[in-house]
Amino acid sequence: MTKPLTAPLRAGAAPAEFRSWGDELRATFALAWPLVIAQLAQNALTVTDVIMMGWLGPYQLASGTLATTFLMPFLVGGIGVVGAVAPLAAQARGGRNIKAIRRVVRQGFWAALTLAALLVPLVLQIRPIFGWLGQDPQATILAEQYIQIAAWMLFPGLAIISLRSLLSAFDATRVILVITIGGVIVNGIANYILMFGHFGFPRLELRGAAIATVLTNIAMLALFAGYVVTNPRFRRFHVFIRFWKPDWPRYREIFRIGTPIGLTVLAEVGLFTAAALLMGRIGTDEVAAHAIALQLSSLAFMVPLGMGIAATVRVGMAYGRGDRDGIHKAGWTAFALGTGFMGLSCILFLTAGPIIVALFLDPSVPANANAVALAATFLVIAGLFQIADGAQVVAAHALRGLSDTKVPMMFAIFGYWAVGLPTSYILGFVVGWRGVGIWLGLAAGLTFVAIILVARFALRERLGLLRRLAS
Template structure:
C-alpha cells in the first residue's frame, strides 16, 4: 500500500483520532489541488480583469468566448478524469503494471478530442452569427477563440498527466506547472492586450494568444516532471508507447463520458445564460461574468476537496477498505459544509468591494454586487454537491450522478431562470438576476440528489471485490 501518501486507517482507532487522521490526509492530497485550481482559475480572473481594463467591449467579448470554449473543454477534461480513480484503484490494489496502459489510452482520447475541438474553434464565426452575438463584440470573441484553439492539445495532454499523477497521490506536479503557467500568462497578457514591446494592442484577443502559449509551457513542465521525478518511476510510463486498445478505450469512455457530461451540463448552463444575456448589452454580460468569476474562484476549494475525495475513496476502495472509504467521503462533505458557511458570509458582506477590483464602471459594479449576494445564498449547497460528486467518482459511480445533474440544472434551474430572466411569466423580466435565482434552486436540488446517492451507495455497496484483473476490471 502507498502508506506514505495515503495511510490505511487502523482498526479500533478513537473517532476523534480518525477524524484528525482523515482530515490530515485530505489536506495533504487536496492542498496542492486547491493551489492548482486557484492558479488555473486565476488565469481566467486575470484575463477578465486585464481585458476589462482595456474596455467593456473587450471584457464582454472575452466573456462570451470563455462561455463557449469552457464547456467543450470541460467535457473532454471530465472524460479524461476517469483516469484518476482508475489509477488510484490500481495503486491501492498494488497493480502498478496496469497504470501505464490506462494512461496511454487517455492520451489517444485526448488526441482525438484535440483535433475535433481545434476544428470547431477556428471556424467559430458562423456559430457566433447564428446565436446573434452583438456586432461590436463578435470579432473579439472570434479572435479570442481562434487563438485559444492552438492551446487545446496542450491543456488536454496536461490533464492526462495530471489525472495520472493525482491517481498516484502526487498532486504537487500539477501545482508547480500551474504556477509557472500563470507566471508566463500575466506578462504575455500585458504585452499583447495593451501593445507593449513593439507588439500591436490586440485587446481581448491578446488574452487568447497569451493563454495558449502559457498552456504549452505548463504541458512541457508536466512532461519533464513525470519523466524525471522519482515518484513516477514504478509505473514505467515512458518505457514504451502503448498503442490504442479499443476495448480499453471503450471501458475508459464508459466511465469518463458521464463525468464529462456532468461537467458539460453544469458549465454549459452558465454558457447558455451568458448567451441569453448577450442581447442586453455589454454591461449586463460583464456584470454576469464578474459575478461568475468570483463565484467560480470561491468554488475552487470545494471542487478541489471533491477531487481529493476521488483519489482517497478510489484508493481505499481498491485497497479493500470500504468502511474507511465511506468515512473519508463524509468527512469531506462535513468540511465542505463548514467552508460553504464561511464563503457565504464573506460574499454577502464584501460583494461591493470585490467587484470594484474588476471594473471602475459603476453600473457594472452595482449589478455584479447584486448577483454576488445571490451567489452567497447557494454556497452551502454548491459545496455539498461537488464534494458528493467527487466521492461518487471514487466509487466509479458516474452514470446516475450524470442523470441527477441533468435534472437539477437543465430541467429545473435553466427553465426557471429563463422564465424569471427573459419573460414576463412571473412579473417583469429580471434579466441576470432571474437566472441567478434559478441557480439557487438547481444547486440545492443537485445537493439533495447527490448526497442521497452517496449515502445509499456507500452504505449498501461501496465497491464489490474485483473478480478480474487488469484495466477492464478496474473500470467496471
C-alpha cells in the first residue's frame, strides 16, 4: 500500500468550506465559467492556424491539417498525464498541506519534461509513418516541414498544464482565461508575420505557422510562470526553488493517476477519428456533414468540460479536507450544471438543426443539398446524446478529484471501442444505415460510459473510493 501524499485525512476532520447547495453552486460556477471560455479560446488557437493555412492555398491547408491531426494525440495524451497535478494540488489544498502543493507542481514540471523528451522523437517520425499509411508524398513533405518545428511545442505546452492546474486548484481561473486569450492574439500576429513574410520577415508558410505555435506556447508559459512567482498568493509556494530536487513518490503518483487520464482522452479522441475514417468509406457528403456536426458538438462540449475541470478541483478539495458532504455537493452540482447546459444544446440541435447547418453550407446550392440534409440528421442524433456526453465528462472529472482514474479508464476504453465503434460499424455497414448508423454507434458508446461513470460516482462509498477518509 502506498503512503498518502497529502495530509492525513479523517472523516469530519475539517468543517465544510461551503454549507449550502447555493454556496456550492456559486463557487462551482465562478470557478468554471473562465475555464469554459478558456477552452473555447484554446480551440481558437487551432482555428486561427487553419484559417491562415487556408490563405496559403488548399494544398498547404490539407498538409497542415494532416500535420496538426498527427500531433494532436501526442499533445492530448501528454496533457491528460500532467493534468493529474490538478486533483493532487486540490487535495493538498483541502488538507492545508503547502509543502505537498509545491512538490506536486514541481514534479508536474518533471513529468512534462519527461513526456516531451519521449514524445518529440516519435512525432519527428511523421514521414515514415505517413508513408506506411499511404499518404500523398508531397503532402507528407509539407507536413514534415511543419512537424519538424512544431513538435518542440510539447515542452512548453505540457509544462503549462502544471501551472494551469495549480491556478485552477486555487480558483484563479480568470488568469488562465486572460493568458489564453493573449495566446490567441500572439499566435495570430506571429502567423501573419511569419507565414506571409510581413514587416521584412521571410515568407515561411507552414514553417512560419509552426514557429508561431512554438513561440506562442513559450510566451504563455512565461506569463503563467511570471504570475506564479510574482503574485503573493502563489509566491509563497516557491514552486521553482530547488527545482531540480527530486520527489520520486509524487513523480510516480502523477504518472499513476495521470496515465489513465491520458489514455481515456486518447480513447475518446480515437473513437471520433475512427468514425471519420468510416465516414470516408461512404462518401464525401458524409464526411462534410460529419465534420459540421462534430464541430458543433465539440463546441457545446466545452461547457461541460469546463464544469468537469471545476468538479475535479471542488471534489479534490473536499476530499483533501475529509468532507464527505462537500464531495457530494461538489460532484452533483457540477453534474447538474454540465448536463443542464447540454439539455439546452440538445433542444437547440433538435429544433434548429437546418438553420445551424446553413451557417456552414449554403442550402440554396444544389450540390450542397445532400450534405446539408445529412448534417441536419447527424445533429439530431448529436442532440440525443448531448446529455450523455455532458454526464460522462463531468462524472469522469469528479472521479479524478478522488484520484480514481484507472477503473474509469478501463470502462471508457471498453465503452468507446467495444461498444461504440462496433455498433457504428454494424449499423453503418451491416444494417446499411450508413452515416446515421455511425452516429448512433457514437451515441451508444458515450451513453454506456456515462451510465457507468455516473453510477460509480454515486456508489463511491460502497466501492471504497472514500476509504482514505476513514479515521
